[in-house]
Amino acid sequence: MNRIALATIAALALAGFVGGGLYVIQKGPGDDRFAQCRSGRIGGDPAHLGGPFTLIDQTGATVTDGDVITGPTLIYFGYTFCPDVCPLDNARNAEAVYLxxxxxxxxxxxxxxxxxxxxxxxxLAEFTGYMHPRMLGLTGTPEQVRAASRAYRTFYSVQDTGDPYYLIDHSTFTYLAFPGLGVVEVFGRDMTPEEMADRVACFVDSV
Incomplete structure (x- = not known):
């Protein structure tokens, strides 16, 4: 998938959220080193999000959060069988990373x-390969995935219909994390690739 296709997909994404809720905790500008980078819409105090995890990457290797978050990292929880939201959101994230x-x-x-x-x-390797050559796919045992989801306070629920093509309701936030700092911001689905790129660059410059 080329960048033009990614941009087209991202442009089709509908604003909104699937499952989960917003957390808004206001902080004074003087308390936040990244205040100039925030939109003030979603987030507030992201220090409450994120934490240790152990998962399996797209090569089959076991990795921890320390192995994964070695620099600025955008993290999204979803699934490859997702018919619309996950491809759109990950295409948007990939386009922001290209920018x-x-x-x-x-x-x-x-x-x-x-x-x-x-x-x-x-x-996962096939899915991420369509998006960006550096995109990393992670999975694990059900217990490992639940632990990672709890750490980031994400929501997901399997629609158990007995159909092998079952769907999963899930939250759709993208988390920006740094080594040693953890999660510093949360992006919603209404963020464009250009806006996300500008905001991420601001955070990187402010570290």
């Missing part, structure tokens, strides 16, 4: 599957 690449910022896009029953490392 950041052009500006000299190295940002890692990460896709964590909440569907460990179907999302094998091989499927």
């Amino acid at each position: 950041l690449d052009e500006r000299g910022y190295q940002v890692l896009p990460v896709f964590i599957s909440v569907d460990p029953e179907r999302d094998t490392p091989e499927l």
Whole structure:
């Protein structure tokens, strides 16, 4: 998938959220080193989000949060069988990373599957390969995935209909994390690739 296709997909994304809720905790500008980078719409105190995890990457290797978050990292929870939201959101994230690449910022896009029953490392490698050459796909045991989801306070719920093509309701936030700092911002679905790239660059410059 080329960048034009990614931009087209991202432009079709509908604003809104699937599952989960917003958390808004206002802080004074003097308390926040990244105040100039925030939109004030979503986030507030992202220090309450994120934490240790152990998962399996798209090559089958076991990795921890310390292995993954070694620089600016965009993290999204979803699943490869998702018919619309996940491809659109990840295409948007990938396009933002392409824009950041052009500006000299190295940002890692990460896709964590909440569907460990179907999302094998091989499927994740195929999915992420369409999006961006650096996008990292992660899965794990159901217990490992639940632990990672709890750490980031994401929501997901399997629609257990007995159909092998079941759907999963899930939250749709993208988290910006840094090593040593953890999550510093949360982006919603209404963020364009250009806006996300500008905001991420601001955070990187402010570290």
